[in-house]
Structures are given as structure tokens and as C-alpha cells.
Amino acid sequence: MMRQKRRARRRAALGLLVVLPLVLLSVGCRLGKKLPFYQLEKSPEIVLTVEGIRYLGGGDVVRHPAYSSGLFWKFTGEIGDAIGVCGGKDPERGGGYDVCRIEGDAEQRFLYILPNHFVFGPYLTYFCVREDLQILPPSVETVGPASFVYQDEEDISAQVNDPAMIASLLEAFDGDSVGALAGENRVYGSLLLSHREYPFLQCELECCYLPEKGAAYCRNEGGEWVALPGEWGEIISS
Secondary structure (H helix, E strand, O other): OHHHHHHHHHHHHHHHHHHHHHHHHHHHHHHHOOOOEEEEEOOOOEEEEEOOEEEEEEOOEEOOOOOOOOOOEEEOOOEEEEEEEEOOOOHHHOOOEEEEEEOOOOOOOEEEEEEOOOOOOOOOOEEEEEOOOOOOOOOOOOEEEEEEEEOOOOOOOEEEOOHHHHHHHHHHHHOOOEOOOOOOOOEEEEEEEEEOOOOOEEEEEEEEEEOOOOEEEEEOOOOOEEEOOHHHHHHHHO
8 A cells, every 4th residue: 555655656746747847838938928019098098009909998897878777798708818918118028917818709809908917906907898899788689698597506597589588678677667575485596698799798687586476576776676577487487
């Protein structure tokens, strides 16, 4: 038994000696790789200029200036490789920030900015949208699909692509059919509304289902529970 343990330790040490140089080599390649330097302006607004194209930055939420509802698109996707650096006045020092692609955005209409070094203060990041790109608010035309996920779970339990059902959901959210959640048996979850063209943009609605009544609700902008049409109760309970 002792010999087997010693052999295992030797093999682990040998494996580390093989893997460690590869890790150091990959880190060295990243540090030695010179990425292009892009201009970043932070005042009066966040503006990133990449090869002559301007991107407007902010938080992870995309708000349409003419839309006052409580539903807004939020970036929930994956950040890809760095294509350049920005910030600071010295490109040779890395600029301070990496400019990264968004996974699933082949046409580079969105970019993500995040620090490329340790920071003592707030870890500031910026989700940037190309200036000439208009992101319309959640609607029947822009939502697809709507997915239901139970609380504390990751897998989607139901998905809806029917425009009529999505329209009824949005109408209920903006409506005034406020109800009280009467009953002890409650099932909570979320409805995730994905952007039809940019699936890494989503809206999330907090939902609740009352099995005793067969009724479903979602929270509106004011935090009140709004009754959903009957067909949504059937979807959530399935």
C-alpha cells in the first residue's frame, strides 16, 4: 500500500512538471502578445472607439430612452477573447482595460471592457453597444423565446415561442390586474425573456404559481403580484 502511494505521488509530481511549463508558456504568450490600443473616453459619457467605430458603454442593462416600462434587456452572456486594450495614456502598459468580444456576436456589435490588472477600488466593467445600433425594448417582435425556470434550478422546464402568448404576458405585466397570493403552497420561479436576435440579452420576471387555484402571477415594476392569463398557469405547472 505504501509503495502504491509513493508511486502515485511520483506520478503526480511528474505530471505537474509536465503541465507547469505549458501553463507558464501560455501565460507568457498572453503577456507577450501586443494587442491594439483603442481610445476610451469616460466623460461626459463612456465612448469606446474601435477602428473608427464608436461604442457607447454603461452597465449591463440596455435601456431604451423612449421606453418607461420596468422591463429592460440585461447582458447575461459569455465574454470572449480580448481584441485590444484601452484606458490610460500608455499603450505599452496595457492601457488598464481589455476590450473583449461577446460570445455569439460574430458581427461585433457589442463589446465588453474589464480591468486587465488588479484594482484596489471598485472593479468597473462596461458593456458597450455600437452607436448606430438601436436596441428596441421587449415586445412581441423582439422577444423569443420565453423560458420558465424553477427557483434554485438551472434547467428550463418550459419554453414558449407563440407570439400571442408572449403578447399576453407583456400586456399583463403592464396591466393593473393586481392580486393577493392566498395559499401556503406556492411555487416560485422566473420567466426569462430572451432577445430574438441577441440571445445573450434577457429580461427576467419573478413568477409564482398557486397549485390550489391553478393561477400564475408575476411581479410588476412596483413589486406587486400581477395575475397572468390562464394559459401561463398551465405552462408553469407543466
